[in-house]
Amino acid sequence: MKLWGGRFSKSTAKLVDKFNASIYFDKKLYKQDIIGSIAYTKMLEKCNIITDEESFKIINGLKEILKEIEDGSVQFKIEYEDIHMNIEKLLIDKIGDVGKKLHTARSRNDQIAVDMRLYLKEEINNICNILKNLLKTLIYISEKNIDTIMPGYTHMQRAQPITLAYHLMAYFQMFKRDYLRLIDCINRMDYLPLGAGALAGTTYSTNREFLAKELGFKNICDNSLDAVSDRDFVIEFLSTASIIMMHLSRFCEEIIIWNSSEFNFIEMDDSFSTGSSIMPQKKNPDVPELLRGKTGRVYGNLISLFTVMKGLPLAYNKDTQEDKEGV
Ligand code: ARG
Numbered sequence: 595m596k597l598w599g600g601r602f603s604k605s606t607a608k609l610v611d612k613f614n615a616s617i618y619f620d621k622k623l624y625k626q627d628i629i630g631s632i633a634y635t636k637m638l639e640k641c642n643i644i645t646d647e648e649s650f651k652i653i654n655g656l657k658e659i660l661k662e663i664e665d666g667s668v669q670f671k672i673e674y675e676d677i678h679m680n681i682e683k684l685l686i687d688k689i690g691d692v693g694k695k696l697h698t699a700r701s702r703n704d705q706i707a708v709d710m711r712l713y714l715k716e717e718i719n720n721i722c723n724i725l726k727n728l729l730k731t732l733i734y735i736s737e738k739n740i741d742t743i744m745p746g747y748t749h750m751q752r753a754q755p756i757t758l759a760y761h762l763m764a765y766f767q768m769f770k771r772d773y774l775r776l777i778d779c780i781n782r783m784d785y786l787p788l789g790a791g792a793l794a795g796t797t798y799s800t801n802r803e804f805l806a807k808e809l810g811f812k813n814i815c816d817n818s819l820d821a822v823s824d825r826d827f828v829i830e831f832l833s834t835a836s837i838i839m840m841h842l843s844r845f846c847e848e849i850i851i852w853n854s855s856e857f858n859f860i861e862m863d864d865s866f867s868t869g870s871s872i873m874p875q876k877k878n879p880d881v882p883e884l885l886r887g888k889t890g891r892v893y894g895n896l897i898s899l900f901t902v903m904k905g906l907p908l909a910y911n912k913d914t915q916e917d918k919e920g921v
Pocket of ligand 1: 616620676702703706910912914915916
């Protein structure tokens with residue numbers, strides 16, 4: 595029987611199981627899901643909703659499951675639909691009925707909202723570090739090219755003389771703005787949605803301030819309907835990612851034309867170029883071309899989610915499950 599199957603007298607069609615499931619991709623959220631559940635269990639205990647003995651069993655069970663997933667010994671099942679119910683089922687199988695208490699006063703709606711925020715906060719931090727390296731590299735190459743004179747262009751026509759350093763530092767400005775946009779994006783998603791329940795909170799006396807501290811959120815969502823249905827934070831990330839790709843793509847476009855024999859400003863390193871199987875004179879800029887090309891799918895993911903969200907009534911709707919693959 596499904597974990598939600600109490601009122602059902604028929605089992606789900608196999609085709610529906612397959613179509614409805616998100617475990618194929620939300621399994622990537624296993625760590626955030628378990629970290630969220632451990633904090634949630636501590637909160638339930640602190641609020642005397644479960645006993646310390648129950649809390650101990652649940653937390654140990656969750657920690658073991660985390661290890662087992664990381665060892666590769668866990669097989670997720672489509673019939674348990676998503677990462678939340680797969681882990682809950684594993685927990686109940688491991689520690690028995692007490693495992694069912696973990697989901698007290700919680701819904702998968704606030705659970706997925708917190709998992710996605712935890713995941714994105716971490717990933718955005720990683721992207722920020724990569725961007726910082728890019729900024730440092732731009733400074734490094736610029737410093738070496740303070741005296742490298744080159745033409746500056748407007749309308750692709752030679753306009754005024756500039757230096758390569760100055761040209762590259764224009765990209766520095768673009769990527770610096772991207773970095774700040776990402777930080778801004780983290781700050782705006784730094785609100786805890788857990789505790790919102792399915793949509794309208796819970797009659798249990800829970801403690802969201804405690805949860806926020808445990809999970810490292812600076813603030814708490816003010817409106818529970820918004821907490822479970824909002825995906826602005828995902829759209830903001832995808833839109834910042836799209837701007838980053840636009841900048842990378844422009845940069846790559848310049849590398850490609852500078853590397854052409856018509857321009858002949860630069861020569862790409864052999865280790866970052868490819869050859870032709872029919873024309874031996876060629877050295878192709880596949881890497882910057884591919885980066886320019888991959889911009890398309892990032893824009894596509896942004897537009898997809900915009901389109902998914904535009905007609906949704908409050909509060910949670912299953913459509914929002916479509917936010918994950920693009921991210
Ligand atoms: N897999 C779902 C998602 O990604 C989790 C939330 C499901 N909630 C529900 N009421 N069916 O959005």
